[in-house]
Amino acid sequence: MITESRPPLLRRLPPGVWVAAFWLSVIVFRVFTRDNELHHLFEYNGNIEDMPLVVTAVVTTLVALLLVRLPLAAVAVALAGCVYTLGMREVPETAVLQFLIADAIVGYCAATRSRLVSLCAAGMPVAMVATMLIWGAVHGYPVNPMAFGGFAATVVIAWLVGNTIHQSRAHTEALRGRATEQAVTAERLRIARELHDMVAHNIGIIAIQAGMGSRVMDTQPAETRNALNAIEATSRETLAGLRRMLGALRQGEQESAPLEVAPGLAELDRLVEKTAGAGVRVALTRNGEPRALPSDVDLAAFRIVQEAVTNVVKHSGTRDCHVTVDYRPDEVAVAVVDLGTGAAPGVPGYGITGMRERVSLLHGEFSAGPRPEGGFRVAARLPLPVEVGP
Known part of the structure; x- marks a missing residue:
């Protein structure tokens, strides 16, 4: 059971207590400097250090106590x-x-409270100014309309300052909410891509192996057994990947954990071997000197090859394809070519869209389509970040 520690006692005291303590110390000091007499503090004899001081102390203390709640x-x-x-x-x-002090409270209400509360707060001092102006005119007291207008102007200025702060905070919150929404959308797209690339490939292999096993079940028991073994191994691998993904999703948001142990181009040999078990031979060619790549580029290149090979297994109708990986000084290029018939006409799937999104996020170039001489070609160029010297 998680328990939250309480803040220190002094931090739990309301602001009014501190204001009251301040004024109490001032009043005690005044008492000891005026022959230990208290009565002069409650009498007004034209001295600002007497009765006006007590009124100011009482008003500011009550304001500090009431400001937040009322x-x-x-x-x-x-x-x-x-x-x-x-x-x-x-x-x-x-x-x-x-x-x-009333003006300061009006500004506070305009900055932190609703529009109705802030307008009511501003209306109270304006109404008092108007009432006093009318009362003075009716009873023949000398009044200065410009002075009263100045008081009303201070209320308006305080409200405008507070309202500007309120609008600025609202705008900041809106921007923060929009950024959070964009981050959530981007994370959902990333999860969707990883799910598609991992599950679609393995399920395609399982489907091919199951179809092969059912066709030779009666005539070639050994091939059927091999197909079932491949289905079992691929299924376990898929299940393990899903468990890693779900485990990462259940982690707290304090740390950004990868969805799984990210594969890279070093896993291509295993991909070739697994695809061969599904009946499609993959010729792998590496040009240039293989080297360690940035994790995002390495993962994207592998996923593009994996998805393209999956499409060959599922849609091309051919038993051969050629994968080329070209390590260049400033980029890495991958290409998957087959001589099949391609997918049946219809609504395109998510595979090519996901590959294009991956390349776009890395500011690369992507192309996918039938070749004039027959077959289908998927190609991507992924730039490498420029290394800045010391």
Whole structure:
């Protein structure tokens, strides 16, 4: 059973606790510097270090406690502090500070909350400004419309800044989701190619061997036994490959494990031997000096040859084909040629499409089609990455 460790105690404390501790330390300091008297902190005598300081402490502490869970209530608290401190005419900076706190909460709501919540948060200080402007005009108090308009403008600016952050995050999440979807699609295509190339070849061999065994069952028991042995060996190999693939798929996403032990051109001799058991002779020619290739190029070259040979076994109607592997300085080229009749007309299968996709991913060249002199030819050129010297 997996249990998650709890964070340290100090990290579990809400922000409001830290804000309250800060203001408490400030107030205690003020008490010890004013003859240990508390009453002056709750009386306003035009000194910004007394009552306005306590109001600011209470407002910021409540805002820190309410901001995450009840942001609209936090806006209301900041505006209440602003209204309360408007009576302290000799220190108008305190009311401005409370209003700026409300602006900060509006920006926070616009950045992290829904559009409805953010608009409600912005509407509260704008409504308060409009109410005070009307109230002052009705009761004959001198008001400055430009000042009140400036307060309303700060609310709009705070909301626009927060909304820009919200849209930027949404755009980033959309791009991340699209990239994840593309990665999943690419992985599905890779799995589909590996399944097709591994299973189609082996099942084709099994089908050929089963047909051969059924035809000579009565007249050539030894050949029937050989066919059954080949079917058994190929079936076990296919089952082992599927188990490796399923095991890799069940692994966690922390590590990117290959679907199976990736084969390469070094496995061509075994492929030739297995195809010969199905009744198709493969002549293998290697030009140039065989050398180690990058794993993706080596796997792609082998899979192309394997799929092309599988098509010869299943569709060509011939018993011979020629495979050529050409090791060149900057690329490796493979070609599979047969003199058969090719597949029956109809909808093309996935084999040639998969081969073309493999070559395209490696920025190579691929061609497949009937030859003028008869038969079918599959050819691919896979470039090798340029080695950069020290």
